[in-house]
Amino acid sequence: MNVIVVCSDTLRRDHIGAYGAQPDRWASGGEWCVETPNIDRFVARAALFEDYHVGSFPTVPNRHEVFTGRAVFTYAEWAPLPSSETILSETLADAGYTTMLIADTPHILQNGFHYDRGFSAFDWIRGQENDRLVSHPRQVRLPADRDKLRAPDISISQHLRNTGGWKHESDCFAPTTFARAASWLEDNHAEGPFFLHVDTFDPHEPWDPPQWYVDKYDPGYTGQAVTYPVYGYWRDFMSPAELRHAHARYCGEVSMVDRWLGVILDTTDSLNLWEDTALLFLSDHGFYFGEHDIIGKSIIEETGAARPHPLYPEVTRIPLIAHIPGVTNPGQKVGGFVQPMDLMPTFLELAGIPPTGTAHGASLLPLVRGEVDTLRDCVVSSHTIIGPVAGRPSTIRTPDWTLILGAPVAEDTIGEASGAFRGIGVGAFTEAIDSRRRREVPGEAALTPQLYNNHDDPGHTNNVIAANPGVAADLRDRYIAFLESVGTADEFIAPRAVPDSFLSGL
Numbered sequence: 212m213n214v215i216v217v218c219s220d221t222l223r224r225d226h227i228g229a230y231g232a233q234p235d236r237w238a239s240g241g242e243w244c245v246e247t248p249n250i251d252r253f254v255a256r257a258a259l260f261e262d263y264h265v266g267s268f269p270t271v272p273n274r275h276e277v278f279t280g281r282a283v284f285t286y287a288e289w290a291p292l293p294s295s296e297t298i299l300s301e302t303l304a305d306a307g308y309t310t311m312l313i314a315d316t317p318h319i320l321q322n323g324f325h326y327d328r329g330f331s332a333f334d335w336i337r338g339q340e341n342d343r344l345v346s347h348p349r350q351v352r353l354p355a356d357r358d359k360l361r362a363p364d365i366s367i368s369q370h371l372r373n374t375g376g377w378k379h380e381s382d383c384f385a386p387t388t389f390a391r392a393a394s395w396l397e398d399n400h401a402e403g404p405f406f407l408h409v410d411t412f413d414p415h416e417p418w419d420p421p422q423w424y425v426d427k428y429d430p431g432y433t434g435q436a437v438t439y440p441v442y443g444y445w446r447d448f449m450s451p452a453e454l455r456h457a458h459a460r461y462c463g464e465v466s467m468v469d470r471w472l473g474v475i476l477d478t479t480d481s482l483n484l485w486e487d488t489a490l491l492f493l494s495d496h497g498f499y500f501g502e503h504d505i506i507g508k509s510i511i512e513e514t515g516a517a518r519p520h521p522l523y524p525e526v527t528r529i530p531l532i533a534h535i536p537g538v539t540n541p542g543q544k545v546g547g548f549v550q551p552m553d554l555m556p557t558f559l560e561l562a563g564i565p566p567t568g569t570a571h572g573a574s575l576l577p578l579v580r581g582e583v584d585t586l587r588d589c590v591v592s593s594h595t596i597i598g599p600v601a602g603r604p605s606t607i608r609t610p611d612w613t614l615i616l617g618a619p620v621a622e623d624t625i626g627e628a629s630g631a632f633r634g635i636g637v638g639a640f641t642e643a644i645d646s647r648r649r650r651e652v653p654g655e656a657a658l659t660p661q662l663y664n665n666h667d668d669p670g671h672t673n674n675v676i677a678a679n680p681g682v683a684a685d686l687r688d689r690y691i692a693f694l695e696s697v698g699t700a701d702e703f704i705a706p707r708a709v710p711d712s713f714l715s716g717l
Contacts, residue, residue, distance in 0.1 A: 212536065212561045213400075213488035215407045216554075217392075217475060218277075219385075219468050220270060220316055221415040221508075222494035224263075224530040226465050229254035238501035239458035240451055243428045246466050249473035253492060254532055256485075258539035258579060263531035264608065265496050265592035266550040268522060269508060272595065273495035273551055274319050274326055274410075280555030280570030284593040284605075285699040291324045297569040299555045300329030303406045306564050309399060313392045314410035315384040317342040330408075334395070336388050338373035339412045341365050345372040355435035359448050361416075361511060367439050370417050380421050380467070385413040389471040393478040400482050404562070409475070414464035416440070424463030425456075432456045442507025449506065458500040489535040489561055495551075497526040502670065510654060518654035519594045521615045521661065522606045523671045527592040535561070538579050547578045547585035548608075571697045589689045596694075596703050602657035605707070607690045612679075613671060614686035615661040618706035619713060620653060660714050662686075676714060683714040 224230045226245045236242050267276045267284040275283040278298045292298070300310045312327055315336035319326035327333040338344045351371040357363050380386055392409045399405055417439040437449060437457045445454050472492065479485060499505040502525050510518040531549065533539055552572030559566060560574040577583045593605035604617035662676035662683045676683050687709065694704045
């Protein structure tokens with residue numbers, strides 16, 4: 212069976228119409244309904260997964276997990292793809308598949324990260340974010356005050372250089388990526404089984420869709436355009452109008468992604484691929500637009516220090532929509548916990564390839580067929596936990612409860628540590644990119660254990676750990692059992708095997 216995977220970075224599931232009613236008023240103050248007609252029409256002929264959750268967070272660890280089927284956060288950080296890993300693209304290629312990567316997501320390909328490994332060919336659409344594609348003009352006009360923007364000299368200025376020549380919507384990244392994927396399908400669909408991985412960075416910031424998409428959600432705005440905000444407590448540097456407009460720009464990118472996903476769907480139609488091709492649409496994580504008083508997905512201070520932030524539902528509950536011939540049914544809704552590490556085992560089963568024995572995940576096909584109710588009794592979404600650094604919280608979720616637990620400060624805790632490229636032996640890469648490491652300091656939010664009732668408090672705003680210490684202890688025990696089951700080193704488990712007194716705040 213052929214397989215097409217389309218990943219849209221930073222796409223929140225509650226911004227897709229098919230996932231249910233959107234709020235009358237978003238936390239950003241916006242009062243709109245995000246338009247996703249093409250995703251919605253895909254759902255009408257596919258299965259919608261209701262409990263697909265982040266595993267390893269964020270972008271690069273997620274791709275590492277998808278490509279290997281492993282709980283990467285337990286042993287690796289944001290780093291190049293290790294040559295020692297058994298990966299999906301090589302396994303399928305060895306079985307006779309043509310494997311193709313078409314991506315504008317820069318981080319998996321630039322600076323020697325080599326996530327193209329194993330693919331028969333790859334097409335990198337250059338220019339996203341801080342990709343060093345264009346060198347002129349040296350001075351660019353920023354869209355907002357510098358103190359409102361994240362990395363204005365590195366990411367935003369470079370992005371503006373890269374995109375300065377755009378004239379049409381088709382020049383934008385997601386349209387270009389999806390159009391090239393459609394062309395690749397036309398050229399390759401008849402030449403035996405194929406695996407096509409399409410990876411667009413949109414709607415990740417910088418948010419720069421054509422103005423008509425922005426006007427769908429915030430027409431008439433004349434203030435500053437915070438296209439790539441500082442990650443932090445938004446009231447410290449943004450006005451309510453700026454927050455609302457930033458969210459509107461994001462929603463505009465969501466609608467643009469949706470429009471051009473339609474090109475993939477239409478091409479699948481015209482090439483008559485629905486009967487022998489699995490098509491999956493998914494994301495890697497979400498984003499906060501005022502929820503929990505945050506804009507972003509972590510906290511990055513002006514000094515460049517990172518404070519890993521708790522992962523709440525706006526970030527951890529992500530979309531997964533799948534059409535699998537002979538397995539899914541049109542309009543089907545699939546319950547039960549699923550995570551990115553389950554994708555590789557699923558694709559191997561579809562291809563008739565025996566399990567590699569290296570994956571931590573499980574094929575989701577028995578779940579779709581109704582042979583099992585769930586693949587696991589809890590899910591763990593997490594920043595990397597390797598290294599003796601306090602914080603780095605994990606989110607442990609069961610059907611009823613969610614525990615957020617970071618490592619507490621201890622005698623051997625590193626008070627400040629660089630947060631990248633540690634623990635997996637990247638060798639020569641380390642020296643070359645050592646200067647790009649970011650200082651990391653523990654923050655109070657990540658150090659405070661939190662417990663939420665998923666039914667009474669789906670937005671996780673009321674920490675009830677003090678009244679439910681036994682529940683918190685049970686989720687901690689499930690977390691430790693999971694870490695042990697995937698072979699996590701004892702030195703990384705120990706800081707999180709906290710006593711009951713820590714959970715109770717004593």
